[in-house]
Amino acid sequence: MQKFGIRIVIVGLTLSAAVFLAACNVEGFFTKLQDDPVWVDPNAAAAETAGAADAGGPGKGIYGRICAACHLGSGKGVPGNNIPPLAGSALASGDANKPIGIVLHGFRGPIERNGVKINGQMAAWKDQLSDQEIADVLTYVRGAFGNSGSAVTPDEVKTLREATASRTLPYAEAELP
Numbered sequence: 001m002q003k004f005g006i007r008i009v010i011v012g013l014t015l016s017a018a019v020f021l022a023a024c025n026v027e028g029f030f031t032k033l034q035d036d037p038v039w040v041d042p043n044a045a046a047a048e049t050a051g052a053a054d055a056g057g058p059g060k061g062i063y064g065r066i067c068a069a070c071h072l073g074s075g076k077g078v079p080g081n082n083i084p085p086l087a088g089s090a091l092a093s094g095d096a097n098k099p100i101g102i103v104l105h106g107f108r109g110p111i112e113r114n115g116v117k118i119n120g121q122m123a124a125w126k127d128q129l130s131d132q133e134i135a136d137v138l139t140y141v142r143g144a145f146g147n148s149g150s151a152v153t154p155d156e157v158k159t160l161r162e163a164t165a166s167r168t169l170p171y172a173e174a175e176l177p
């Protein structure tokens with residue numbers, strides 16, 4: 001009789017534990033714990049759904065190799081360290097000639113972005129990157145990070161490269177094409 005009683009208690013405890021665990025799972029407790037290790041890059045996801053012509057493509061690789069060193073994979077930059085964000089940048093997403101000019105010839109401060117004073121200098125990439133590569137990387141930037149600029153064509157880069165061939169200094173904001 002006593003053994004039987006202990007069994008009932010054990011079965012009872014097991015059932016309560018099962019119900020408790022199931023309840024936790026319903027709340028998403030265990031689901032969350034299980035999901036945690038699967039890290040989904042929000043920027044990759046944003047890039048996937050961004051409106052511009054090219055959310056990934058060859059430009060993404062160039063961005064990762066070159067631009068992300070400063071502007072970060074998230075495009076958020078390091079404003080406190082004089083590196084402006086490309087995410088939400090009007091310059092990056094607006095009239096294509098401006099970011100093309102920046103990548104061709106470089107860019108220097110002082111500028112102010114989102115209330116932060118930035119006074120850095122970005123080097124020229126005209127000797128390292130082809131018209132196609134600049135078009136690709138800017139098409140990526142203009143479609144990633146929540147930006148919604150149009151795609152950039154190699155012809156646009158070629159035209160500005162030729163028109164500004166004699167330039168040797170990085171642009172200040174007021175001088176941008």
Ligand code: HEC
Nearest residue numbers: 066067070082089091092099107108109118119120121122
């Ligand atoms: C070594 C660091 C560095 C790298 C690499 C770099 N940048 Fe920059 N970039 C800067 C800095 C610093 C500025 C701001 C300079 C200033 O005006 O003070 C800037 C500014 C810009 C801006 C203007 C943003 C705005 O809103 O003012 C654009 C667009 C831009 N970079 C695009 C790129 C792209 C595309 C690449 C890759 C091809 C790239 N940058 C690589 C440092 C870098």
